[in-house]
Amino acid sequence: MKDRDHTVSRRGFLKFGAYGLLAVPVAGLGWSxxxxxxxxxxxxxxEAQALDYVHDAANADHPSYEEGQVCDNCDLWTDPTAEDWGPCAVFPGKLVAAGGWCSAWVG
Known part of the structure; x- marks a missing residue:
């Protein structure tokens, strides 16, 4: 009788593990x-005006702006796979233009 109980718990463990492995890719869909x-x-x-943010870096009118600095080559750009718009650590919950710029730019 103990062997059967042990087998059932082992089977349950393996089933639970399989469900866990299936859940990982599904959870990733929510994040992406x-x-x-x-x-x-x-x-x-x-918040954008406080850091002189512009959607197009060519329109940046700030003394610290240097040509070639854009959001998608900034260290604060948090999604290297994003193309036109992406998340920035400075503006949580918002997307910034890949070709944009702000005074928080870090290279």
Whole structure:
């Protein structure tokens, strides 16, 4: 009788492990779609204006701006797979333009 109980718990453990392995890719889908659900940062918002953020770096009018600095080559750009718009550590919950710029740019 003990052998049967032990076999059932082993089977349960293996089933639970299989479900866990299946859950990992499904959980990853939620993380990858999170960035798509975020809103784009508005240039006129207080947070964007505080850091002189612009959607197009060519329009940056700030003394610390240097040609070639854009959001997608900044160390604060948090998703290297993002193309036109992506998340930035400075503006949590918002997307910034890949070709944008702000005074928090770090290279």
């Amino acid at each position: 779609t999170q960035a798509k659900a975020m809103e784009r940062l508005d240039e006129d918002s207080a």
